[in-house]
Amino acid sequence: MSSSRVGFRFFESSRAAFRAAFRRPGAQGRRFQSSDAASQQQSTFQRMWNSPVGVKTVHFWAPVMKWALVIAGISDFQRPAEKLSLTQNGALTATGAIWTRWCLIIKPKNYLLAAVNFFLGCVGVVQVTRIFNYRRSLDGSSQAAVKDMEQEVAGEAKAVAHEVSNAVKKST
Template identity: 75%
Template structure:
């Protein structure tokens, strides 16, 4: 009985080889066994560039080019670190901060999830936070120094008023002494 089983297996293998005569020369996974996916084999065969090109967030889609172009905003914000805080726009930097925070979250929710866009939006939000904090620190320093300047001006005005009053009293005394 064991010899018939071996023969049956041999016969099945021979039939399979006859139907697939070019099997040894075929690409693995091209038209394989019943449960083997031809797409999985093709994905393994692709180069890194082909996988990136054919990806749902690949080079030929807006999911790739939007983050690439948005890096220009991040670079411009970073270059503004050298500008004095009094020349920065608070509303513009608040908008960059809010845009970065909102769209970072959104990029992680949408399908396909776009991690590149989430990263650029995260850095855009960070640049906005840094610039807004610089503007607020500068405004606080100006408020404090303007109060001190106002106190100094008040003191100088009081001193000059006292000097005018003293001069007027001296002039009245001088006129009173001449008439008497």
């Protein structure tokens, strides 16, 4: 029993040494937080520049670039509903909903990315509603439109699954 205990102590001490080796000087165990004195001396621009979600990080530029998807979706409001893709707008809706939630869970919380994903989901919901209403108006019954949409989505999902399984088989 003593040998297992010595082994555990060895791994515990090596783990602590590993953490100490990669710790920033003066970090004091708090991640992404600077001291109050240093932050008071910095200007607003310097704080924004040095922030963990600041201008020099991907956490800033990813939402900025993703606004292009929102703008493209808004520009599609002018297109006729028969020319809109249900799967594309369904994917925008799902992406917006999933990633909005994820942006509020991760650390550091990225409110810029959460906002753009929220609006991306809203654009997707509006477009899917437009497609649904258009298809319902063609048949006069909502049940037929829903079944058509279900068959279309199921068929495309099966095609994607088949392509993925073929790609997996080729890679192995």
